[in-house]
Amino acid sequence: MENKPYIVAGPCSVESRGQLKSVVEALCRLPQVEMVRCGVWKPRTHPGGFEGLGEKALTWMEELKDEYPEVRFCCEVARPDHVELALRHGVDAIWIGARTTANPFMVQEITEALRGSSVSMMVKNAPSPDVDLWIGAIERCRKVGIIDIKAIHRGFELFRNSGYRNTPLWEVPIELRRRMPEIPILCDPSHIAGRREGIGELSQTALDLGFDGLMVEVHPAPDEALTDARQQVTPAALEAILSRLVIRQLDSPSSDMQLSLLRGQIDNIDCQLLHLLMERFEVVRQIADVKKQSNMALFQPKRWDSLLQGHLAAGAELGLSEAFVRGIFEKIHTESIRVQREQQGGESTT
Ligand code: PEP
Ligand code: MN
Numbered sequence: 001m002e003n004k005p006y007i008v009a010g011p012c013s014v015e016s017r018g019q020l021k022s023v024v025e026a027l028c029r030l031p032q033v034e035m036v037r038c039g040v041w042k043p044r045t046h047p048g049g050f051e052g053l054g055e056k057a058l059t060w061m062e063e064l065k066d067e068y069p070e071v072r073f074c075c076e077v078a079r080p081d082h083v084e085l086a087l088r089h090g091v092d093a094i095w096i097g098a099r100t101t102a103n104p105f106m107v108q109e110i111t112e113a114l115r116g117s118s119v120s121m122m123v124k125n126a127p128s129p130d131v132d133l134w135i136g137a138i139e140r141c142r143k144v145g146i147i148d149i150k151a152i153h154r155g156f157e158l159f160r161n162s163g164y165r166n167t168p169l170w171e172v173p174i175e176l177r178r179r180m181p182e183i184p185i186l187c188d189p190s191h192i193a194g195r196r197e198g199i200g201e202l203s204q205t206a207l208d209l210g211f212d213g214l215m216v217e218v219h220p221a222p223d224e225a226l227t228d229a230r231q232q233v234t235p236a237a238l239e240a241i242l243s244r245l246v247i248r249q250l251d252s253p254s255s256d257m258q259l260s261l262l263r264g265q266i267d268n269i270d271c272q273l274l275h276l277l278m279e280r281f282e283v284v285r286q287i288a289d290v291k292k293q294s295n296m297a298l299f300q301p302k303r304w305d306s307l308l309q310g311h312l313a314a315g316a317e318l319g320l321s322e323a324f325v326r327g328i329f330e331k332i333h334t335e336s337i338r339v340q341r342e343q344q345g346g347e348s349t350t
Contacts (some may be wrong), residue, residue, distance in 0.1 A: 001347050003205060003213060003247060003248065003249065003250050004032075004096050004247070005032070005211070005212065005213040005245070005247065006120075006184065006186065006212055006213030006214075007030075007033045007034055007035075007213055007214055007216070007242065008030045008032050008033075008034065008035045008036075008037050008074065008186065008213065008215040008216070009010065009027055009030075009035075009036065009037065009214075009215070009216045009217075009218045009235075009238055010023055010024075010027065010035075010036040010037035010038050010073075010217070010218055011037070011038060011039065011217065011218060011219045011232070012039050012042075012190075012217045012219070012225060012227045012228040012231075012232055012329040013024055013027065013038075013040070013042050013052050013053075013225070013226055013227045013228075014038045014039065014040055014052070014053055014057035014060065014061070014094075015033075015050075015053070015225070015226050017060040017063075019219070019220060020038060020057070020060050020061065020064060021060075021064060021067075022220040023036065023218055023219065023220060023235065024036055024064050024068055024071055025068075026218075026220070026235030026236075027071075027218065027235060027238075028037050028068055028070065029237065030203070030235070030239055030242065032242050033238075034072065034094060034213075035072045035073065035074050035092065035156070036071055036072070036073050036074070037073075037074050037075070037095075037215060037217075038057065038061055038073060038074070038075050039052055039075065039076055039224075040052045040053060040054055040055075040061075040075050040076070041054060041075075041076060041077070041078055041079075041082055041328050042227055043076075043078060043097055043099045043100070044329065049227070050226040051225055054085075055085050055089070056087035057075075058075070058085060058086065058091070059089065061073050061075070061089065061091070062089045062090055062135055065090060069340055071095070072092040073091050073093075074091060074092060074093035074094060074095060074120075074122065075094060075095075076094070076095050076096070076097045077094045077095075077096065077100075077110060078096075078097060078099075078100050078106070078110075078114035079106070079109070079110070080109050080110055080112065083110055083113040083114055084113060086119075087114075087117055087119060087257045091119070092119070092120060092322070093119060093120035093121065093122060093148075093180040094119055094120075094121060094122075094308055095121065095123065095124060095152065096110060096116075096121070096122070096123050096124060096125055096126045096137060097124055098125060098127050098149070098154055098191075098277070099126075099127065101123060101124055101125060101133055101134060101137045102126035102127060102128065103132060104133070104137075104140075107140050108140055111141055111143065111144045112138040112144065113148060114144050114224075116144075116145065117146070118146075118147070120146075120148040120149075120150075121141045121146050121148065121149045121150070121230060122149070122150045122151070122186070122215075123137045123138050123141065123149065123150070123151050123152065124151075124152045124153075124154050124188070125153055125154060125155075125156070125167070125172065125176075127149070127155070127156060127157040128156060128173045128268070129156045129158075129169050129174055131172050131175045131179070134172075134304070135149065135179060135180060135275070135313035136178055138151065138180065138183060139158070146331040149182065149183060150184045150185070150186055150212070150213075151172040151173070151176055151180075151183050151184070151185045151186070152185070152186045152187070152188050152193060152215055153168070153169055153172070153185060153186070153187045153188065153192075153211070154166060154169075154191040155168050155169070155188075155191060155192035155208070156172070156347050160323075162323045164192055164193060164194060164198075165191060165192065165193060165194020165195075165231070166191055166192050166194070167192075167200070168192050168205075170205075170209060173185050173187075173209075173211070174209070177210070179341070180344040181214065184212035184213065185211050185212055186211065186212060186213040186214055186215050187202065187203065187206035187211045187213075187214055188214070188215040189202035189203045189206065189214060189216060189218075190215070190216055190217040190228070190231045191217075191228075191231070192283070193231060194230060194231050195230050195231055196230065196231055196232065196233045196237065197231070199216060199231070199233060199241060199314055200241045200244060203216070203241060203245060204244075204245060204246065205248065207245060208248060210248075216233065216241070217231055217232045217233070218232060218233055218235055218238050219233075220233070220234065220235070221234075222234060234283040235279040266323060277332075280332070281335070281336070284336045284339050284340060284343075285315075285339060285340070285343045287340065288340035288341075288343035288344050289344075290344065291340070291344075292344050298337055298340050298341065298344070299337060303332060304333060307329070307333075308326070308329055308333075311325055311329050312325055312326065
């Protein structure tokens with residue numbers, strides 16, 4: 001069975017009636033595009049930037065709905081008064097942005113303003129990789145009776161973003177899928193990549209992982225955009241990206257057997273990894289005892305640095321990516337400190 005991705009596309013921000021009309025005209029020629037996104041209130045990290053045209057942009061959207069009755073529109077809301085205006089101007093769907101999802105008080109107020117409405121909703125993940133904040137926002141939408149709810153994965157702001165604007169951390173949307181399998185998940189490759197060159201590859205990765213669609217920022221003249229200029233693409237570039245996407249089958253009986261053999265191998269390797277980790281932490285406990293006897297600090301920065309450098313070099317020789325090896329050993333080291341504190345009778349930090 002073919003699995004058609006749900007595509008939302010449109011400008012980061014509505015900047016003029018002409019700009020919106022030009023995007024709408026181009027996008028309605030792309031059969032894959034289901035909905036036009038238009039940012040009308042922009043959450044800006046610093047004051048003084050372009051904050052969106054608000055209700056004026058919604059009136060242009062409403063006029064374009066008359067001209068192009070088949071086009072559906074969505075916009076971001078961040079406050080209850082935005083909800084009221086968006087509904088009054090007939091938007092088909094609204095979404096909650098990353099910074100809003102992070103604030104349960106705000107999500108509560110926004111969803112209260114939606115009670116009784118049958119509008120569709122999309123909920124972006126919060127900037128931090130906290131799947132419960134994401135789930136909590138979706139639950140709040142459900143509580144006020146919203147039925148059509150999608151999640152949007154837009155990546156995470158980390159201490160080290162390693163080449164992305166917002167690191168994807170695919171395991172977080174995968175956990176959302178495990179806990180809420182009925183919620184479709186879109187990927188926003190524009191805000192993950194932060195640069196238009198990364199959008200095609202991220203979109204393919206998302207589809208390969210079973211995402212249900214994409215939200216992509218599209219602008220008629222991306223380099224002149226008032227917000228997110230580096231990551232917007234022209235409608236023609238979007239068309240090229242979509243035409244190159246390989247749409248995967250949901251399942252394929254002929255490869256089932258081969259896959260189960262390979263998955264069996266993975267399960268064995270994972271089991272060995274877990275046993276090795278358990279052995280490593282037994283040694284770590286002995287180290288904690290020695291450090292306690294000789295009154296040494298738990299964290300030894302020089303030892304940690306030389307261990308990490310050594311593993312990065314060995315990992316590179318084995319063809320493993322630096323970010324991956326670093327991530328694994330940072331996690332192991334953090335756990336190692338926690339285990340040593342526990343062993344020495346200190347308070348657990350988690
Ligand atoms: C946006 O979609 O334009 C936006 C502001 O994104 P995010 O909430 O993901 O930062
Ligand atoms: Mn944007």
